[in-house]
Amino acid sequence: xxxxxxxxxxxxxxxxxxxxxFDSALKMLADAMLETLDEADGVGLAGPQVGVSDRIxxxxxxxxxxxVFVNPxxxxxxxxxxxxxxxxxxxxxxxxxxxxxxxxxxxAQDVNGKPxxxxxxxxxxxxxxxxxxxxxxxLYIDHLDQRDREKALKEYERKSRRQHGRRRG
Numbered sequence: 001x002x003x004x005x006x007x008x009x010x011x012x013x014x015x016x017x018x019x020x021x022f023d024s025a026l027k028m029l030a031d032a033m034l035e036t037l038d039e040a041d042g043v044g045l046a047g048p049q050v051g052v053s054d055r056i057x058x059x060x061x062x063x064x065x066x067x068v069f070v071n072p073x074x075x076x077x078x079x080x081x082x083x084x085x086x087x088x089x090x091x092x093x094x095x096x097x098x099x100x101x102x103x104x105x106x107x108a109q110d111v112n113g114k115p116x117x118x119x120x121x122x123x124x125x126x127x128x129x130x131x132x133x134x135x136x137x138x139l140y141i142d143h144l145d146q147r148d149r150e151k152a153l154k155e156y157e158r159k160s161r162r163q164h165g166r167r168r169g
Contacts, residue, residue: 002036002050013137016055022113030068033058044127046134057131072108077101086140093159
């Protein structure tokens with residue numbers, strides 16, 4: 001299990017660097033990220049969320065096999081968009097509607113460096129875009145208008161204070 005970094009940590013706002021070495025350490029990182037994702041009951045987890053500024057994220061959608069994306073690049077997005085209530089393991093307990101393209105095409109490498117391309121729609125397209133944003137220092141709340149972003153930040157602060165109060169008490 002890896003620690004999940006939360007809002008306010010600098011690593012979440014950094015531009016990630018390409019993975020250049022495909023070795024056992026990368027495979028161990030990907031496995032640990034998938035284990036952490038499953039323990040946290042999430043659907044996606046990016047390197048910065050576990051303190052790693054490398055271009056890697058993992059996705060595990062219910063009833064589908066997990067996918068590891070290394071050095072991903074979204075090469076196409078649909079014109080059609082759709083709203084969906086998003087949350088983030090780095091902003092726990094805060095959910096807001098985000099409008100994103102309905103479908104994407106992404107190129108990436110697996111943990112062995114082998115390239116692959118996926119055309120995705122629905123929840124998979126949504127999660128790919130959300131996690132890919134993390135690799136560019138962007139959080140889902142950055143897609144919100146100013147009013148909703150402020151509401152999200154206040155809600156996170158309130159929940160965070162409550163959570164920290166429980167730990168001390």
